[in-house]
Amino acid sequence: GMNSWVLSGQHGTWRGASQGLISKFIEKHKGLKNGIIILDEVDKVNNVEQDNFPAALSSILDENLNNEYTDLFNNKKYDLSGITFFMTANELQINGKGFSSNILPEYLLNRINLINVRDYTNEEKKIIIKEHVINKVKEKYTYLNNNFILNDDILEHIIKNCTEKG
DSSP states (O other), rough: BBHHHHHHOOTSSSSTOOOOOHHHHHHTTTTTEEEEEEEOOGGGBBBGGTHHHHHHHHHHHHHHGGGEEOOOTTOOOEOOEEEEEEEEEOOEEETTTTTOOOSHHHOOOTTOOOOOOOOOHHHHHHHHHIIIIIHHHHHOOEEETTHHHHHHHHHHHHHHHHOOOO
């Protein structure tokens, strides 16, 4: 799972310590000054790390702090102020005031703009299966081309019993 060490690195004195992904990414892209970084599934943080993770996120996302972001491994400063961060999460609850999370504290949630992406409808799932999945199956298993039949009843069964939100 994701944790603060993955983002911010580990102190170099620790055995097996490494640089954080944020600073690695910036160095790989030759001092990136503006761009987009996606932090995927931030709600899947390691349970042991729940206390440190929001602080790590805050140092990355807070516009008052991120112009001098420091990786713990190499103790180098990076300017993240021109970078836009997107985060994905599956387990944010939407309530009357906005949204809540078991992992992210309110002070951090107040600094985030939420874009709620709805689930696919069953009809949309049917179209995706018909227009994309079936063709990939037929390409992979060419001997099925003439013998592969998937009617709407079978599709509805698959969607109802074999797909889940995720």
